[in-house]
Amino acid sequence: MIKDITIGQYYAVDSPIHRLDPRVKLVGTVLFIVSLFVAEGVFGYLAAAGALAFVIHMSRVPFRFMTRGLKSILIIMLISVSFNIFFTEGTPVADVLILRSMTWEGLEKAVYMAIRLIMLILGSTIMTLTTTPNALTDGLEKGLGFLKKLHVPVHELAMMMSIALRFIPILIEETDKIMKAQTARGADFESGGIIRRIKAMVPLLIPLFISAFRRAADLALAMEARCYHGDANRTKMKPLRYEHCDRGAYGCMAAYLVLILILKFVWKGWIAG
Amino acid sequence: MAITFEHVTYIYEPDAPVVQKVLDDISLTIPGNQFVGIIGHTGSGKSTLIQHMNGLIKPTEGTVKFHGEDIWQKDYPLRQLRSRVGLVFQYPEHQLFEENVFKDVCFGPKNQGLTQEEIEQRAKNALSMVGLDESFYKRSPFELSGGQKRRVAIAGVLAMNPEYLILDEPTAGLDPVGRDEILDQVSRLQKESGITVILVSHSMEDVARYAQRLIVVDDGHIRFDDTPRNVFRHREELEKLGLSAPQVTYLAAALKKRGFAMTEDVTTIREAKDAILQALSAERENRSGNGIQKKEQVKTDD
Numbered sequence: 313m314i315k316d317i318t319i320g321q322y323y324a325v326d327s328p329i330h331r332l333d334p335r336v337k338l339v340g341t342v343l344f345i346v347s348l349f350v351a352e353g354v355f356g357y358l359a360a361a362g363a364l365a366f367v368i369h370m371s372r373v374p375f376r377f378m379t380r381g382l383k384s385i386l387i388i389m390l391i392s393v394s395f396n397i398f399f400t401e402g403t404p405v406a407d408v409l410i411l412r413s414m415t416w417e418g419l420e421k422a423v424y425m426a427i428r429l430i431m432l433i434l435g436s437t438i439m440t441l442t443t444t445p446n447a448l449t450d451g452l453e454k455g456l457g458f459l460k461k462l463h464v465p466v467h468e469l470a471m472m473m474s475i476a477l478r479f480i481p482i483l484i485e486e487t488d489k490i491m492k493a494q495t496a497r498g499a500d501f502e503s504g505g506i507i508r509r510i511k512a513m514v515p516l517l518i519p520l521f522i523s524a525f526r527r528a529a530d531l532a533l534a535m536e537a538r539c540y541h542g543d544a545n546r547t548k549m550k551p552l553r554y555e556h557c558d559r560g561a562y563g564c565m566a567a568y569l570v571l572i573l574i575l576k577f578v579w580k581g582w583i584a585g
Numbered sequence: 586m587a588i589t590f591e592h593v594t595y596i597y598e599p600d601a602p603v604v605q606k607v608l609d610d611i612s613l614t615i616p617g618n619q620f621v622g623i624i625g626h627t628g629s630g631k632s633t634l635i636q637h638m639n640g641l642i643k644p645t646e647g648t649v650k651f652h653g654e655d656i657w658q659k660d661y662p663l664r665q666l667r668s669r670v671g672l673v674f675q676y677p678e679h680q681l682f683e684e685n686v687f688k689d690v691c692f693g694p695k696n697q698g699l700t701q702e703e704i705e706q707r708a709k710n711a712l713s714m715v716g717l718d719e720s721f722y723k724r725s726p727f728e729l730s731g732g733q734k735r736r737v738a739i740a741g742v743l744a745m746n747p748e749y750l751i752l753d754e755p756t757a758g759l760d761p762v763g764r765d766e767i768l769d770q771v772s773r774l775q776k777e778s779g780i781t782v783i784l785v786s787h788s789m790e791d792v793a794r795y796a797q798r799l800i801v802v803d804d805g806h807i808r809f810d811d812t813p814r815n816v817f818r819h820r821e822e823l824e825k826l827g828l829s830a831p832q833v834t835y836l837a838a839a840l841k842k843r844g845f846a847m848t849e850d851v852t853t854i855r856e857a858k859d860a861i862l863q864a865l866s867a868e869r870e871n872r873s874g875n876g877i878q879k880k881e882q883v884k885t886d887d
């Protein structure tokens with residue numbers, strides 16, 4: 313039933329990408345997104361696509377898992393693409409009917425935009441598919457550690473985030489269970505008008521809230537019982553430490569950025585010349 | 586009158602990197618008026634199996650039939666099926682939601698569209714069956730103890746008067762008296778009104794005592810499907826599956842090994858008592874009392 317929703321869609325296999333330090337992947341994703349906006353011209357995009365394909369291949373996640381994320385933004389993409397096609401000034405595609413308001417410039421823009429969006433989504437999907445939510449928050453906490461100097465409660469925020477992330481699948485599971493239990497008692501969540509449907513949610517929501525509160529209280533108690541005291545002097549069981557492959561990955565990223573910049577200037581020169 | 590499984594296979598996450606068949610090609614018939622026990626180690630697929638019986642989950646492959654009709658064919662009245670096949674979940678206390686106990690038990694019959702009178706009558710019957718008297722009716726289900734909540738939840742399903750009653754570990758976390766009380770009631774109900782009870786349990790003693798038929802599930806396969814007595818003859822195999830025979834069976838085996846002229850084929854305390862007494866009197870007849878007598882006396886106290 314409700315299991316079809318995928319949040320925190322980690323795909324558990326072992327691959328070089330999975331093993332990378334989460335900070336590397338965070339930085340890499342940000343850099344990749346920036347590079348998509350810096351890149352210009354066919355070669356720039358080819359380089360970005362090549363890099364993406366390489367990482368996807370290395371991650372050993374089946375490609376159809378990547379494209380799932382794309383479905384959700386399909387509509388947004390269609391709208392923005394058609395806006396670009398029709399509302400960009402320039403030479404019309406042809407002098408018949410609807411084609412009159414389409415422009416070559418718009419078409420070009422739209423194609424680049426679509427490619428950019430697709431790669432952007434794929435790039436960030438790769439990160440969530442290869443990094444557990446916990447590793448991600450760890451990475452964020454450590455990566456943003458410098459903000460502590462500005463009195464930003466980075467640790468507490470990261471803790472809240474990881475607890476929230478941890479609770480999502482639990483709550484989904486719980487919802488599923490309670491839904492089944494009430495269905496077994498004859499509850500009907502699927503038919504009737506809107507009022508009936510809302511009423512039908514009561515037997516689901518009340519037990520769900522109660523169990524969420526109970527879990528939260530239990531968790532607080534369990535943390536207390538283990539003397540949890542927040543940030544100061546806490547050590548990690550698995551502290552994040554850069555390994556050789558992480559440094560290698562940073563190297564690859566730098567090389568990739570340089571390549572994108574070079575291609576950009578080459579392209580500009582080519583267009584101008 | 587039967588629930589029938591034909592080559593049922595079930596996979597929770599068909600897209601996962603490692604596909605796990607939680608049920609693997611299960612075929613099974615559960616006719617009316619039986620007390621069936623289901624045992625299997627943790628995670629063997631018992632809960633998944635029983636959720637197929639009232640159409641809460643749809644088999645990935647294969648068919649589930651109720652009275653000969655495929656329950657997943659188009660326009661099959663699944664809601665009606667669910668009121669005929671009552672299912673009490675593992676930890677059912679988490680499903681309580683009404684402001685008081687009585688109303689919560691009324692939820693099932695109300696969904697069946699009965700009249701107010703009938704609903705209340707059923708709720709009262711069900712509550713008395715699980716041993717909760719009127720002083721509980723107006724109490725909030727959330728302020729009860731775990732065991733009391735469990736009883737309310739079981740009553741909530743009993744009140745629907747199902748033809749098949751499926752109980753998923755109904756007695757986990759109950760005190761011994763409460764456990765016997767509930768199982769005795771269910772067993773009486775099964776005999777008196779001719780319904781079928783399917784009991785999932787981790788207690789070999791309970792299934793040995795109540796069930797007429799015992800199904801052993803192991804990693805999605807049915808390993809044994811026979812009377813408890815016949816199943817418990819396979820002690821070693823059961824142990825390999827992370828299960829065991831009832832303790833009295835081990836006692837009988839140990840006594841036999843010590844040279845007692847008795848059968849190993851006992852599964853309940855009563856049978857054990859009879860077998861031991863019989864063996865004792867036989868022994869006494871053979872030769873008038875000697876040294877072993879004392880040891881035997883101690884053992885009968887078990």
Ligand SMILES: Nc1ncnc2c1ncn2[C@@H]1O[C@H](COP(=O)(O)OP(=O)(O)OP(=O)(O)O)[C@@H](O)[C@H]1O
Pocket residue numbers: 597598607625626627628629630631632633634675
């Ligand atoms: N909602 C679910 N999603 C994914 N996998 C599940 C789900 N429920 C159960 N499983 C898996 O299916 C297998 C069988 O689970 P099931 O709950 O049927 O076992 P069980 O025999 O009832 O165990 P127990 O004795 O602990 O109640 C387990 O390996 C479990 O991990």
Ligand SMILES: [Mg+2]
Pocket residue numbers: 631632633675753
């Ligand atoms: Mg179970």
